[in-house]
Amino acid sequence: MDSIFADRITGVPRSFIREILKVALDHTFISFAGGLPNPNLFPVKELKKAANKVFRTFGNDVLQYADSEGYYGLREAIARRYFEKKGLEISPEEILITTGSQQGIDLIAKCLLNEGDSLVIEEPSYLAAIQAFSLYRPRFTPVPLRDEGMDTDGLKRVYAAGSPKMIYTIPNFQNPSGITYSERNRHEIADIVSGKRTLLVEDDPYGELRFAGSPAPSFKKLLPESTILLGTFSKIVSPSLRLGWLAAPEAIMSKLIIAKQAADLHTSYFIQCMVYQYLKDNDIDKHIEKIRECYGRQCRAMINGIEEFFPASVTHTRPEGGMFLWAALPEYMSSRDLIDIAIKDKVIFVPGDTFFVNGRGANTMRLNFTCSGVEEIRTGTERLGNAIKKLLK
Amino acid sequence: MDSIFADRITGVPRSFIREILKVALDHTFISFAGGLPNPNLFPVKELKKAANKVFRTFGNDVLQYADSEGYYGLREAIARRYFEKKGLEISPEEILITTGSQQGIDLIAKCLLNEGDSLVIEEPSYLAAIQAFSLYRPRFTPVPLRDEGMDTDGLKRVYAAGSPKMIYTIPNFQNPSGITYSERNRHEIADIVSGKRTLLVEDDPYGELRFAGSPAPSFKKLLPESTILLGTFSKIVSPSLRLGWLAAPEAIMSKLIIAKQAADLHTSYFIQCMVYQYLKDNDIDKHIEKIRECYGRQCRAMINGIEEFFPASVTHTRPEGGMFLWAALPEYMSSRDLIDIAIKDKVIFVPGDTFFVNGRGANTMRLNFTCSGVEEIRTGTERLGNAIKKLLK
Numbered sequence: 001m002d003s004i005f006a007d008r009i010t011g012v013p014r015s016f017i018r019e020i021l022k023v024a025l026d027h028t029f030i031s032f033a034g035g036l037p038n039p040n041l042f043p044v045k046e047l048k049k050a051a052n053k054v055f056r057t058f059g060n061d062v063l064q065y066a067d068s069e070g071y072y073g074l075r076e077a078i079a080r081r082y083f084e085k086k087g088l089e090i091s092p093e094e095i096l097i098t099t100g101s102q103q104g105i106d107l108i109a110k111c112l113l114n115e116g117d118s119l120v121i122e123e124p125s126y127l128a129a130i131q132a133f134s135l136y137r138p139r140f141t142p143v144p145l146r147d148e149g150m151d152t153d154g155l156k157r158v159y160a161a162g163s164p165k166m167i168y169t170i171p172n173f174q175n176p177s178g179i180t181y182s183e184r185n186r187h188e189i190a191d192i193v194s195g196k197r198t199l200l201v202e203d204d205p206y207g208e209l210r211f212a213g214s215p216a217p218s219f220k221k222l223l224p225e226s227t228i229l230l231g232t233f234s235k236i237v238s239p240s241l242r243l244g245w246l247a248a249p250e251a252i253m254s255k256l257i258i259a260k261q262a263a264d265l266h267t268s269y270f271i272q273c274m275v276y277q278y279l280k281d282n283d284i285d286k287h288i289e290k291i292r293e294c295y296g297r298q299c300r301a302m303i304n305g306i307e308e309f310f311p312a313s314v315t316h317t318r319p320e321g322g323m324f325l326w327a328a329l330p331e332y333m334s335s336r337d338l339i340d341i342a343i344k345d346k347v348i349f350v351p352g353d354t355f356f357v358n359g360r361g362a363n364t365m366r367l368n369f370t371c372s373g374v375e376e377i378r379t380g381t382e383r384l385g386n387a388i389k390k391l392l393k
Numbered sequence: 394m395d396s397i398f399a400d401r402i403t404g405v406p407r408s409f410i411r412e413i414l415k416v417a418l419d420h421t422f423i424s425f426a427g428g429l430p431n432p433n434l435f436p437v438k439e440l441k442k443a444a445n446k447v448f449r450t451f452g453n454d455v456l457q458y459a460d461s462e463g464y465y466g467l468r469e470a471i472a473r474r475y476f477e478k479k480g481l482e483i484s485p486e487e488i489l490i491t492t493g494s495q496q497g498i499d500l501i502a503k504c505l506l507n508e509g510d511s512l513v514i515e516e517p518s519y520l521a522a523i524q525a526f527s528l529y530r531p532r533f534t535p536v537p538l539r540d541e542g543m544d545t546d547g548l549k550r551v552y553a554a555g556s557p558k559m560i561y562t563i564p565n566f567q568n569p570s571g572i573t574y575s576e577r578n579r580h581e582i583a584d585i586v587s588g589k590r591t592l593l594v595e596d597d598p599y600g601e602l603r604f605a606g607s608p609a610p611s612f613k614k615l616l617p618e619s620t621i622l623l624g625t626f627s628k629i630v631s632p633s634l635r636l637g638w639l640a641a642p643e644a645i646m647s648k649l650i651i652a653k654q655a656a657d658l659h660t661s662y663f664i665q666c667m668v669y670q671y672l673k674d675n676d677i678d679k680h681i682e683k684i685r686e687c688y689g690r691q692c693r694a695m696i697n698g699i700e701e702f703f704p705a706s707v708t709h710t711r712p713e714g715g716m717f718l719w720a721a722l723p724e725y726m727s728s729r730d731l732i733d734i735a736i737k738d739k740v741i742f743v744p745g746d747t748f749f750v751n752g753r754g755a756n757t758m759r760l761n762f763t764c765s766g767v768e769e770i771r772t773g774t775e776r777l778g779n780a781i782k783k784l785l786k
Contacts, residue, residue, distance in 0.1 A: 004505065004590070004592070004645075005504055005505060005648055006503065006504055006505055006506055006507050006529070007507055008503065008507075009503065009504045009648050009651065009652060012651050012655065035458075036457060036458055037457075039453040039454065039456065039457050040453065042453050042456040042457070044448060044452060044453055044456065047448070047456070048444075048445065048448040051441075051444045051445075051448070052441065052444075052445065055437060055440070055441040055444070059437060060432040060433065060435050060437055061432065062633060063432065063435040063437065063440070063631035063632070063633045063634070064429060064430075064432050064435070064631075064632060064633055065428075065429055065627075065632045065633065066633060099492050099635075099657040099660075099661075100657050100658055102654075102655070102656070102657050102658045103656060103657045106655060106656050106657070110399065110401065110402065110528060111398055111399055111402045112397065112398060112399055113399055114399050114400055114401075128654065128655070128658065131651070131654065131655045132655040132656075134655075135503060135652070135655055136399070197397065199397070234458075238456035238457075238663075239456070239457060239458045240455060240456045240457055240458065240459060240661065240662040240663050241456070241661055241663055242492075242657055242658070242659070242660065242661045242662075252397075255398055255402050258402065258405050258524070259402060259528070261495075261521065261524065262405065262495070262499060262521070262524045262525040262527075262528055263495070263496060263499050263525075263656065264492040264493050264495050264496040264499070264635055264657075265493055265495045265521065265635070266635070267492075267635065268492075268633065268634055268635045268636075268661055268664055269633040269635075270631075270633050270634055270664070271661055271663070271664065
């Protein structure tokens with residue numbers, strides 16, 4: 001190969017999202033294309049207080065190099081919360097603080113994936129995860145998502161040809177589909193994986209954002225020794241801070257720490273202390289409840305808008321939480337054609353084929369509901385409905 | 394291979410430093426083993442002010458997701474400083490903000506090194522860089538350091554066998570040796586590299602910390618199209634924040650941005666804004682001058698102590714800046730044997746073989762002078778001198 005670049009970087013899929021988000025800077029547009037939390041809900045005042053307290057009480061120490069594993073007090077707080085909220089028994093030693101959960105994906109891939117290893121992903125799946133995994137050149141094995149979760153017949157067919165090295169899942173309010181795995185689906189998957197040499201990566205950035213239905217057990221509960229659980233403060237506190245974590249079996253942890261050191265030595269210690277202080281001095285559950293109520297309202301507004309303005313031939317998911325809803329045009333239609341019309345009508349979304357590794361999903365689209373007001377969502381779905389009707393003609 | 398781990402992670406050299414630093418927690422020890430900036434010089438009050446101003450003026454926005462390239466205002470400030478201080482013409486678009494310069498090394502390796510590519514490193518070299526590079530499995534080609542810089546005869550021999558893909562250098566006050574490349578040495582290296590398909594990575598974490606002698610030109614000046622320059626706020630503001638950058642030719646930048654997205658989406662936007670504000674409201678040059686004076690005093694105290702207490706058969710470097718000094722026992726002696734005696738005498742350092750990829754340097758040691766007071770440095774060198782004398786017996 002004559003390129004100066006490493007082979008691994010040449011295979012990373014391009015993101016349509018970056019390009020489309022530029023349009024979103026024009027405020028006459030209504031954007032369902034983003035993936036951002038609602039900024040009106042960020043706890044600015046509380047974090048400011050926490051920052052001041054940290055400077056006051058930690059002094060010089062908070063500005064020095066720190067442990068690669070992360071601040072022990074924060075790891076304890078995360079472990080305690082897992083126990084209280086989900087009954088998960090995870091020790092602070094099994095928690096590694098990461099620079100956002102995006103870094104968690106990168107470290108896992110770096111430590112565990114050889115080129116050509118089989119990696120099961122959901123179809124569709126989270127684009128930035130696919131990009132991070134791509135750099136380690138696994139063999140992607142997509143298994144379709146159904147309304148109930150991952151298609152277990154599809155997963156069994158994968159196992160018939162040999163155990164995959166890894167399964168990457170977002171079981172709660174998945175990005176991009178908004179789908180949540182049912183309790184039964186989780187048990188079926190755990191039964192298939194149990195006893196095999198497969199690591200299951202459970203990415204759970206949205207798990208706390210449930211506004212309907214009731215929680216199903218974590219894979220970390222069902223398959224404790226095979227599951228690496230990823231978490232983040234991005235959706236419940238602030239994404240700017242880049243603060244996440246992973247919970248991994250101890251046998252894997254020592255290698256993950258080596259990879260963490262090589263990647264960035266440690267995550268900003270100041271940020272870790274600030275969020276630790278924030279958690280100590282505030283009722284995070286009350287704050288999360290506010291986010292849930294807001295996103296629930298926004299999601300219902302979007303479903304109402306879709307049912308009022310979209311042709312009946314368009315199907316959609318009914319998320320129980322999270323930030324995204326998924327819609328499908330009739331099979332023969334293309335959401336790339338739709339976006340051209342929609343842009344003229346000043347409404348945007350992300351064409352669904354972006355979230356597939358094989359060009360499928362041409363008729364689908366991802367709609368984000370967290371960054372527009374209820375009225376705006378109504379207007380946006382009306383514009384989008386009209387655009388679909390124009391395309392149908 | 395039967396391991397669950399990826400092959401790349403199994404080849405990373407272990408760090409002796411982590412183990413030895415545990416001893417340093419005992420305050421009766423004098424430690425020359427660390428690699429930490431002096432915490433008494435951290436601008437706590439000024440950063441606290443900057444944080445408050447950022448919360449006040451940026452509001453919600455500072456807590457939202459941000460650009461992968463980094464905050465444009467900060468990239469402009471870095472570019473301006475390069476122009477004013479070194480006459481380097483680098484545009485903000487050629488600067489990528491990284492989560493510490495450690496991440497810069499990881500991104501460069503990820504984008505540019507295929508397995509087996511030839512990578513020239515200094516002998517000895519910076520351990521955490523060797524670890525980060527190791528994960529991409531290059532063929533390490535060490536070229537010895539001399540008092541004047543990299544051994545150019547050694548480098549020419551490397552080129553005789555074919556141009557290496559990359560050269561990794563720390564030309565100013567190198568870690569671990571404290572050596573600075575002379576102006577002549579830089580020109581000779583630039584002549585060898587010029588016109589070849591080699592990328593030169595110029596890691597410059599300590600460049601601002603000169604307390605003696607006069608600056609020599611950056612490789613970015615001599616080889617602008619072949620050099621990737623790494624910088625960091627760790628040594629001039631605070632390492633806890635994890636804020637660094639790289640300056641790369643535009644042709645490489647787009648791939649580096651893809652790797653950055655995959656690694657952690659972006660560096661903490663809050664941290665970027667806080668340091669931007671700090672730079673805007675304070676005279677960083679005055680602050681750096683304080684660090685230089687302090688480190689210069691500490692370095693001279695160490696040299697005085699060595700000359701007073703060490704046997705004359707021990708040689709050492711005379712750093713013109715930075716944080717480290719390098720000493721060599723007579724060839725037949727081992728600094729690993731010395732550390733066992735030194736620990737009993739309550740003084741520690743890092744055995745030099747840690748910084749070699751091939752087991753050489755058994756008689757050498759790295760001494761850090763930034764984290765002990767002048768009196769403590771005197772006592773520490775006395776203890777270490779006595780330990781050497783015991784070993785000589």
